[in-house]
Amino acid sequence: MQIQRSTPLVNQVATLLRQRIYSRTYPPGERMPSESELAQELKVSRTTVRTVLAKFASEGLIFRKQGDGTYVNKHVREIDMQYGGIWDFSKLIQGNGYHPHIQTVSLVGRPAVKEEAKVLEIDLMDNIVSMSRLFCADEQPVIYATNVFPKSLLMVDVAELDGNLPIHMIVQTYFEDQIAYVVSDIEATLAEESTQKTLYRERGFPLLKLRETFYSQDHRPLILGTSYFDFTVLKLRLVQAWGK
Amino acid sequence: MQIQRSTPLVNQVATLLRQRIYSRTYPPGERMPSESELAQELKVSRTTVRTVLAKFASEGLIFRKQGDGTYVNKHVREIDMQYGGIWDFSKLIQGNGYHPHIQTVSLVGRPAVKEEAKVLEIDLMDNIVSMSRLFCADEQPVIYATNVFPKSLLMVDVAELDGNLPIHMIVQTYFEDQIAYVVSDIEATLAEESTQKTLYRERGFPLLKLRETFYSQDHRPLILGTSYFDFTVLKLRLVQAWGK
DNA sequence: TAGTGGTCTAGACCACCCT
DNA sequence: GGGTGGTCTAGACCACTAC
16 A cells, blocks of 8 residues: 655665666666656655765666656666676676675685785784685686775674675674775786786786775775776676766 | 856765865864764765765775764875776876876777777777877876777767877766766786887786776777786875775 | 757755764 | 754746757
8 A cells, every 4th residue: 555664765766766667677778767757656755765866866867858758778687787897797797697605715814915004094913804815716726816904894703704694794794884885996917926926817917807895884995905807708887877 | 168057965065074184184093073063064964974974984084983083094195096987097107196197109090900990899890999098197107098989989080189188087978978887897917019118117017907997878899908017116095985 | 940968957855974 | 942954835937858
C-alpha cells in the first residue's frame, strides 16, 4: 500500500529506476517517463524523483533535454562497468565479465619508510602493515596490489585479517572506519623481474600503475595503495558526463 | 550577443562558495557555516544551498556529517587539479601549474578505416578528418593527441579549423553541437619511433594511452581520440568520493 | 500550445551529534 | 536540549522543445 519507510525514499526510487534501466524496461536510447509521471506512479514528490535523476545524470546513465524529456544512455552496458568506482578491483573484474578471485601474497608488519610516513601522516619507523594481493579474473592474474597502513589503525591482530575482503570492507571491519574518498594517480610502467614477472607478463611489458590514497571522512589518510594493472585483460574505463 | 537570462541562483551560489573554499575563507579541514546560516546570509532557500553542497560533496570538495556539520576537504589543492575532467587537456595542464600551449601537427582528410567507422558509426571509407596536436606545458611537449571525426559533422571548411581550441569548443564552434559525455579507456604503452620519439622521450619509454570517444546528447559518437600522455610531467589524478 | 525539464520557495519532520 | 545535516512535500514560475 504505502512505500516502506525503513530505507530513504530516494534510495528506494533509485534502486527501482536503476533496475528498470538495466533490465531495459526503459530501453537504451529511448525516452523514459517524465518526472511528473514517475512522481505520480511512485507516489512521491517530483523533487524526490529529480534528486534521483540528477544523480543518474551525473553518472552519465541518463541525459535530460529541457523541453523534451529524459533519455536512457544508449551505451548503458559500458557505463555499468565503472559503476562503483575504479578502485574496487573485485567489482571492476566483475564489470569486465569475469569472476574475481583474491589471493593474499604477503601480509607483514614493518617500520614505515620515508614516503609512506609522509603520505600516511605518521612518524618515520612507525609500525605499518603491508598487504600484497593478487587479483585474478577467472583464475588469470590481472592486478597486483600492495596496500600499506599504520598498524595503529587495526582493531584486531594482523593474523585475523581476511585477505579476501575488498578494501572498503577491510576498513569497515578492522578499522571500524569508513573510506570517504580516494585520490588516484595513474601512471604507466614496465613489468620488472622483482615484482611482476612471475605474476603477469614478460619483463618489459607495459602495465598501468595506480597510486591510491584512501582517506576517512575527517581527512585522515587510511591506506596507501600501489597497484599494477594488466589492461590487456581488464579494461580501465571511465565515463565522464559533461558539466553538471 | 549577450544572453538575457540572469544566471541561475544555484550557479551563483556555487561560484561564490567555490571561491570562498579556494580562497580559504573557509579553511581546509575546517567546518563551514551551516546550511541554514548560508541560506539566510545569501537570502536563498535552504534547498538551493543544499543543491550546491550536494554537488560539492560528490566532487569530494566537502564532507558532511549528520548532526555535526559540513567540512572543507583538507586536500582541496589536490582536488582542484582534476576539476573540469581529465579529458580537457589544457585545463589539465593548467591544473598541474603549467601554461598550456597547443601546436597543430597535422590536419588532413581521408577515408575511415574499419575501427574508426565502427566506433563513429559511419560507413567504411566515409570521409573523416584527422587532427593531430601536440600539447605543451611551458613549452615542454606532454600530450600527443589525435582526434578523428566524420567530415559530415563539420559546418565549415577544414581549412577554417582553429587547432588551438579545446575539443569541446571545436564541437561547439564547428559542429554546432555539444559533448554530453566521454568514455575513456586508459592503457599503458611504449614510445615508438614512428610517432612519439621526436616528440617525447626515447624509444621504449612508458606512456599512458587514452582512447576516448566523445558523444553528443543524443548518443551519437562525435569524435574518436587517441592520446599519448607523458605522466612524468603531468599528473593524471582522479578523485573519487565514496558512494553517497 | 501543451508538455517537458530547470529553478526556487517555505516549511515540516527525522536521525544524529554534541555538550 | 539545541543545532546539524537528511529527507520529503506541495506548489509556483520559467525556459525550452516538439507539435
